[in-house]
Amino acid sequence: MRRDPTLKAIIDSYSTVALIAAAVIAALVIASLWALWGALGNAGPLMLPLTVLGGGAALLALLWLGYGRLRRRVAAALRANREAMDAVKRDALTGVFTRSHFLEAIGAEVYHGSERAVGYMQLDMDNLKLLNDSAGHAAGDAALVHLARAITRLMPGAIIGRLGGDEFGIAIIGHDNRAALRRLAEELLRQLDKPVAIGGRPVRLSASVGIALAPADAVDVVDLISKADLALYKGKKAGRRAVVAFDADMLGDERHRRFIERELRAALLMDELELHYQPVFSAASMTVTSHEALVRWRHKVRGMIPPAQFVGIAEESDLIDRLGEWVLRRACADLPALGSSSVAVNVSPAQLRHADYADRFAAVLLETDTDPCRIIVEITETVPLNAGGVAMANLEMLRAMGVRIAIDDFGAGHASLQYLRGFAFDIIKIDRTYVANLADSRIDAMIVSAICDIARSLPVEVIAEGIETQEQLTRLKLAGCTGLQGYLLGRPAPLPARERSQQQRASAA
Structure with a gap:
């Protein structure tokens, strides 16, 4: 075991004092013997007591000096030890406690x-x-x-x-x-x-x-x-x-969050989630051009749990990556049976923050033998796209593969113009709030027309979502939207069981 250098110095100092004291004692003994011999030889009767008293005084002085030195060294060692212990208790950067x-x-x-x-x-x-x-x-x-x-x-x-x-x-x-x-x-x-x-x-x-x-x-x-x-x-x-x-109400919220997280983990493990597909129509021909994949969770006890109640919880844990991969893999497997040229999947900002996201995305496409050009990735304006950032790098890699990028809920956030100026994308999806107010708000109608004009100049596709009335459909066509989506045209629905089973047999073959 390595000896503490401070302790070694104290021990060495004490040893030195002990050696000097031993030397004084030895000298005292010799002097006493010499004085005794002198007394026997009539050298003087006072020699012996004077020698003993002088040697004893020298010994006491030496011990006192040694004790004082030893006490000072021990006190210094204790101070150094306290300072070292205090440094261990303090955070090196901020100075507060660890x-x-x-x-x-x-x-x-x-x-x-x-x-x-x-x-x-x-x-x-x-x-x-x-x-x-x-x-x-x-x-x-x-x-x-x-x-x-x-x-x-x-x-x-x-x-x-x-x-x-x-x-x-x-x-x-x-x-x-x-x-x-x-x-x-x-x-x-x-x-x-x-x-x-x-x-x-x-x-x-x-x-x-x-x-x-x-x-x-x-x-x-x-x-x-x-x-x-x-x-x-x-x-x-x-x-x-x-x-x-x-x-106290927060405990109920936390218990609910933990329940959802635990049950969602089990649902992913047991493959109990569903994908519902909502069609997107061409404004020119009114034929289906693509589908948007929307995840659904049919819980065996609670029934249908909407995405708003579990996607956010998944984003706060490691489940969002597993959920996103499950959606992509299932959408790729269902794509041949959908009857459209492409399928869109929603991607969370939490997924794009992982440096290897694009590589894992490519691995799923390769495993399922899916053409990247048939996949659309939808992101929202809440995704921070900083130049040189991880999210931007992932999206650029996806576009390089042939995957198309769509900005979902365009106009609902605060980064619309920044997205138009600094990011290469393929599709704009106008937020449904503008579509809902199209007939009653002249400002919303002007915004929709302006977005379509900008899209034509870029050029990119413009899809209006949330269409629920014939009047909205007519106005959006006149504004210049290239794609149309909403309950008026088609609600999200699961792939028919017959078509899915045929697809599964084809994949197995």
């Missing part, structure tokens, strides 16, 4: 039977990854340091810990006022919203905060953090930059 020490510190305050209240805040910085990608990791680190300092200035007596990359825990001992904690967190968000120089440019930071109290909400550390995390999750889902306090 996760393990933070949990240990609040664990001493939050336990069953504790009489002290603790106000706890779980904080997650918004869009740190985006800052890292756009300005570099040094800028992201500077943002985290600024956040930690802002928390320390605003809450000097709090226990602060870094729980993860951009996640912090804040515990205020003796605080049980939920409204006051909310105001404190809101003030922190206001402080973060003030521009700060990061990476040579002014940056406004934001965060989401979840609040829970002990013992009002929880009587142990794990439960307290879990409930604050539930509140934090609700705030982030509502649009970030929010302060949300835990309430």
Whole structure:
């Protein structure tokens, strides 16, 4: 075992003192013997006691000096050890407590039977990854340091810990006022919203905060953090930059989310999902040109569960990749029996964030022997398409294979013009809200006509979705839409069982 160098130095120092003391004792013995011999030889009767007293005094002085030196060395070693232990407890970047020490510190305050209240805040910085990608990791680190300092200035007596990359825990001992904690967190968000120089440019930071109290909400550390995390999750889902306090109703929401996630995992494993196909018609010939594949989940107990209730939950876990692959694989298998030239599949932003998405997409097409030119990928305006970003790279690879890209719900988001200027695509699908208001809103009618004019100049196809009346159909044809989709023309429906079984036999052969 390797010896601690500080301890070795102390032991060496003590050994030196011990050797000197032994030498003094040896000299004292020799002097005593010499004095005794002198006394026997009539050299003087006082020689012996003077020699003993002098040697004893020298020995005491030596021991005192050695003790003082040893005490100073031990005290210095203890200080160095405390500093080293404190450094281990602190996050190297931000200076706040590490996760393990933070949990240990609040664990001493939050336990069953504790009489002290603790106000706890779980904080997650918004869009740190985006800052890292756009300005570099040094800028992201500077943002985290600024956040930690802002928390320390605003809450000097709090226990602060870094729980993860951009996640912090804040515990205020003796605080049980939920409204006051909310105001404190809101003030922190206001402080973060003030521009700060990061990476040579002014940056406004934001965060989401979840609040829970002990013992009002929880009587142990794990439960307290879990409930604050539930509140934090609700705030982030509502649009970030929010302060949300835990309430009991969130437990029901969490149980529902976990139920859906567990049951969806089983449904994917047992192949219990369905695809329904809605036709898209050519405006010129009114014949079916393609179908849109829409996933459906017919639960054995709850009946039909709409996509809005499970796709979002899948996106928050690892299930979205498995769900997306299942949809693509089934659509490719059903394509020969659909009777149209192509099929469209919806792709989640969470899928496009994986660097290997296009490669896995290509592998499914190869495995199912599907022509990429017969596949349409539909994305929404919520997908961030930054130049050089992972999502953009995946879409460019898909287009290079021959897959067509459609912008779904065009006009519903905030990035419409940016999409038109900076991204190569093949199809625009006008959001159904414009179609619904076409007859009553002159502005919506003008927007639809403008989109069709832009599409003709690019040129790309324009599909209007959500058509429910004959008047809408007529107006959309006159506006210049090339494709039409909606309940008036055809509702989503599963592939007939007879055609699917024939397709499965053909694939097996």
